Amino acid sequence: MSIFDQAKHDVERARFLGDVRDLLSILRRQPNELLPFDWVRHLSPDGEHQRGLETIEVDHIIGSVDRYREFDRHYLPKEAHLDERWIGVRAAQLQGKELPPIQVYKVGDLYFVKDGNHRVSVARRQGQKFIDAYVIELHVTVPPEEGDTLKDLIIKGEYAQFLKATNLDTLVPNHHPIRFTTPGRYEKLLEHIRTRQYFLDRKPDRAGLPPVTWEEAVESWYRRLYCRIVENIDLHDVMSRFPGRTEADLYLWIMDHRYFLTQKYGHDVGSEEATMDFRAQHSPPLYKRLGQRMKLVLRGKINPAM
Incomplete structure (x- = not known):
């Protein structure tokens, strides 16, 4: 030939x-x-x-x-x-x-x-x-990965903007990656941080002290709110109930659920109680979880052995 x-x-x-x-x-x-x-x-x-x-x-x-x-x-x-x-x-x-x-x-x-x-x-x-x-x-803050789609890159771009706005990489160098599965969620995290800053400033023990800085609010939000809910998600095995979702997805859902419970009962509901109640009230039925897991396996998104 x-x-x-x-x-x-x-x-x-x-x-x-x-x-x-x-x-x-x-x-x-x-x-x-x-x-x-x-x-x-x-x-x-x-x-x-x-x-x-x-x-x-x-x-x-x-x-x-x-x-x-x-x-x-x-x-x-x-x-x-x-x-x-x-x-x-x-x-x-x-x-x-x-x-x-x-x-x-x-x-x-x-x-x-x-x-x-x-x-x-x-x-x-x-x-x-x-x-x-x-x-x-x-030079990018959040690099692409093989298999990324346009939606993935949009979300990563939003994450990069969030990291720049919060300086979280510097404040907490080894922080857990905060990844969502849908666009438009990082602005909600910034709202949480601004709310955290507002309430920290109004604590009685801060009377006469300088205003809480943005950096202090970011670190407090991450360590005292975000990480605490992530720990509860892991403790109560919530991730397995929502195949294809991330800790950040669940964090926002649980925070919304916590607000709902607080309004319902008239007092602040702790993060662990909110996590447990969210798991009990909103976990999809087993057949739906299995179906979603099968879709993810077929798309190569998760390892079937996991």
């Missing part, structure tokens, strides 16, 4: 595998597209710098600047019009020619291709582990 015929066979095989992966992604309801680099703006990058020529891992390339519709998430070609360029790159590889480095943006530990999409596609299809690249790194 000639080099050209081998390269042609390889691209046809690659497109066939791409079709199979597309079908599997539909059945599993999992995304199979490359991430558009434009989505990175949701992470609120605050600068970039040139890292120069580096050797990077091919499997860490998850997106493209402008060719994200032409390859799937595994960088398999999706359209027949890509064949000529793909064959040319593969033929050069078979002839032992040295291919020029690609160009990528680095975001966290992952990469988006600026130039060299076909070279990445061929390299990945041939099982190549590393590739040379000119790297431009973007």
